[in-house]
Amino acid sequence: MKNIVIIGNGIAGITAARHIRKKSNDRITVISGETDHFFSRTALMYIYMGHMKYEHTKPYEDWFWTKNKIDLVKGWVQAIDFDKKxxxxxxxxxxxxxxxxxxxxxSNKFGWPGQNLEGVQGLYSYQDLESMESNTQNIDHAVVVGGGLIGIEMVEMLHSRHIPVTFLVREASFWDIVLPPEESEMINRHIREYGIDLRLSTELDQILDDGHGKVKGVKTKSGDVIDCQFVGLTVGVSPNIDFLRDTKLQVDRGILVNEFLETNIPDVYAIGDCTQVREPLQHRKPIEAVWYAGRMMGETVAQSILGNKTAYKPGVWFNSAKFFDIEYQVYGQVNPNPKSNEKSFYWEDLFGKKGVRIVFDSNSMQVLGMDALGIRFRHEVWDEWISSGEKIEKVITNLKKSLFDPEFFKEVDVEIQEKFNREHHSSVPVRKKSILEKIFS
Ligand SMILES: Cc1cc2nc3c(=O)[nH]c(=O)nc-3n(C[C@H](O)[C@H](O)[C@H](O)COP(=O)(O)OP(=O)(O)OC[C@H]3O[C@@H](n4cnc5c(N)ncnc54)[C@H](O)[C@@H]3O)c2cc1C
Structure with a gap:
């Protein structure tokens, strides 16, 4: 019987353990220093906001692990002897x-003066959530630095407790390194409508000490001083591999793996956020720190461990997030600025709360990607359209098929079809609205 050990009980490690157990009687041990059991990291914010208890974020009951003979060990791995295993x-x-x-x-930290003061922290682990709980008791003002997905979640968390927040974003518009201008602008407006003091094109210079080791404010590079008792540093994440540097394991920014998720050391694999794929497939990045990629890597590596050597083929890029109450989904390639071969069609509703962008190749007219704000689409439909290179006119014609909740978003597809026809001098058949839709639109 083999002894399979997994370091990390996140989505990647746990998916691997479950899929190996389905087909093997080998011994499986999962080690984590963070929590006894797997929980949904993406739900951390809801615990702080009072929508969920920690217990609710655990996808499996505690008895699941004993029943499936997956041994759980709570502890931190300090070092690995790869020769002696x-x-x-x-x-x-x-x-x-x-x-x-x-x-x-x-969580990243970039060496700012004061970054280790009491009341200054990132948001990644369960322990971060606990310190955020205590660091934000009875405070008057908070500053969040870094305009990405975790930053906006932290802003929403603080806002839910009625703590006034200043949100410092280095870029000229929210997350404009990923979102095209219209989407980014919609989110700027939305953040401000919540009463958040959003400061764009603003960089942190230093975090100020109250003389007793606690934060009392921040200073920006333009010299503004903002008083606060809490600073959230949400300036991105990097692979958690410090304890593996200067060992036989080849690492760069992350643990280097080939297409089979094998490292340079026999019998050692790496999956999830800590991984850097040596030769990523076209349109994919070497490090993709998202839930969905971790799950797919977990499924893939399990196959190889079971003797069915399988390459990691992530397929069409997908990500989803939430900006306060506006849901966001992206499939395939949506670049902040279209590339030379790309055309991009964008529709936004009258109230500026819903948007859909479809990117297509200007020569072949094949759809390359889409993003959506405030409307949910069906994953499997877009995955199929993009991977099979469906043409834009066909996609626009069949849009209703891809709406997740067509009853709820009745008229959206019709508006999109009409706008597409106007802008592209096209004659895509426009779906006929039902009488009810006409009444309520
Ligand atoms: C607040 C927040 C919101 C997010 N929202 C989204 C979202 O909406 N959509 C999305 O796609 N992604 C989101 N993410 C990212 C997503 O959660 C991660 O991509 C995913 O959790 C990574 O899974 P993983 O299994 O690779 O690693 P992790 O979930 O980080 O699990 C790794 C585990 O290993 C443990 N560990 C590390 N080193 C050691 C050691 N030396 N010894 C023992 N144990 C160790 C860690 O403590 C941790 O428990 C979010 C992340 C955060 C923090």
Missing amino acids: ILHLDTDDINYDQLIIATGSK
């Missing part, structure tokens, strides 16, 4: 025959 934990040593490293990410 031994993990050194803070309290114990554990041997392995095959090792899967799935240690996730850590």
Whole structure:
């Protein structure tokens, strides 16, 4: 019987463990220093906001692990002896025959003066959530630095507790390194409508000490001083691999893996956020720190461990997030500025709360990607359209098929079809609205 050990009980490590267990009786051990059980990291914000308890974020009941003979060990792996196949934990040593490293990410810090003061923190782990809970008791003002997905979640969390927030964003518009201008502008407006003091094109210079080791404010590069008792540093994440640097394991920004998620050391694999794919497929990045990629890597590596060597083929890019109450989905390629071969069609509703962009190739007219704000679309439909290179006119014609909740978003597809025809001198058949839709539109 083999001894398979997984470091990390996040989505990547746990998916691997579950899929191996489905077809193998080998011994499986999952180690994590963070929590006893797997929980949904993406739901951390809802615990702070009082919508969920920690117990609700655990996708499996605690008995699931014993029943499925997956041994859980709580502890931090300090070092790995790859020659002897031994993990050194803070309290114990554990041997392995095959090792899967799935240690996730850590929050970035860029050496700002004052970044280690009390009341200054990132948001990644369950421990971060606990310190945010205590750091934000009885405070008058908070500053969040970094305009990405975790930054806006932290702003929403603080806002839910009626804590006034200043949101410092280095870029000229929210997340404009990913979102095209119209989408980014919609989110700027939305953030401000919530009463958030959004400061664009603003960089942090230093975090100020109250003389007792606690934060009392921040200074921006333009010299403004903002008083606050809490600073959220949400300036991105990087692979959590510091304890693996200067070992035999080849690392760069992340643990380097080939298409089979194998590292340079036999019997050692890496998956999830901590991984850097040596030769990513076209339109994919070497490091993709998202839930969905971690799950797919977990499924893939399980196949190889089970003897069915399988390459990681992530398919069409997908991500989803939420900007306060505006949901966001992206499929395939949607660049902030279209490339030379790309055309982009954008529709936004009258109230500026819903938007849909479809990107297509200007020569072949094949759809390359789409993003949506405030409207949910069906994953499998867009995945199929983009991977099969469906033509834009056909996609626009059949848009209703891809709406997740067509009853709720009745007229959207018709408006999109009409706008597309106007802008592209096209004659895509426009769906006829039902009488009810006409009454309510
Ligand atoms: C607040 C927040 C919101 C997010 N929202 C979204 C979202 O909406 N959509 C999306 O796609 N992604 C989102 N993400 C990102 C997503 O959560 C991650 O991509 C995903 O959780 C990574 O999974 P993983 O299994 O690779 O690593 P992790 O979930 O980080 O799990 C790794 C585990 O390994 C443990 N570990 C690390 N080192 C050691 C060690 N030396 N010894 C023992 N244990 C160790 C860690 O403590 C951790 O428990 C969000 C992340 C955060 C923080």
